[in-house]
Amino acid sequence: MSLLLYGIVEAGDGPEVAGVGVDEQPLRGVPEASLLAIVSDHRGRAPDPTTNAMLAYERAVRRVMDGGAVLPVQFGSVLDDEAAVRELLRRRRKDLLAQLDRVRGAVEIGLRASWRDRERVTDRGRKSGTSYLRDRLELRQNARRVASELDPLTAVARSSRRALAPRPDLPVLDSYLVDRARVSEFVALVAQLDHRLDDVELVCTGPWPPYSFAEGTPR
């Protein structure tokens, strides 16, 4: 029986490890080196990323987050056994503890800026090569302008990640790490910016566990 990982917490933070995860499997903690990995039993390779499985995973991580700082582990991470989990915690201990310090007391807020005029964006495919490139350039310039309008948000956040024009209809796709105590302030500021920006619509999602602020293998 292998193990599916959900998140990593610091043992002293006293998070609640209860309930079930993917496939209704009970969650449990595997402790090592003052860290605790939240896992459930799992058969075979990574679970299929069905909506149900992802929702079950996300609920499990969220429940842990209620009790303290958590670093979510990428969905579908399966290790062979408890020994492999403990080895991971030992080997990455310093990095994981540093990451937990960075996210403690904060949540992730997603921000999507989308063009209000969707027709304009979707019409672009039928043009000549030159005008396609010109449109791309224009979209990117406009995306930069929108991005600069969102600058004030970084003052309310601990940290942020940005994708500029990831899709033609989305000039900006941001993630912000925000102190729990400042979430209302952050959302109020988004509302102000949304009111000020005529051509984009701002949508917040969250609060999420800090998925976008948990990093991979340290360089």
Place this chain on the structure above:
Amino acid sequence: MVSPPETLYASTSARQARSQPVTLVDLIDRVLSGGVVVQGHVTLAVADIDLIDVDIALLVAATVKLAEK
């Protein structure tokens, strides 16, 4: 207009109905591409993900509590 924080998950400036698929897309983006990477590769069979036919209400309810903290 953006909704107040107690309904943050559903916060959208115009059409409320649109915010739910957006939330699910955000969730999928995060759980698949975010998080600590513990293996070199996570091989996922890409399943048919129906973005509309999902009861997102549970998720919204669960997060209202967090927003209030």
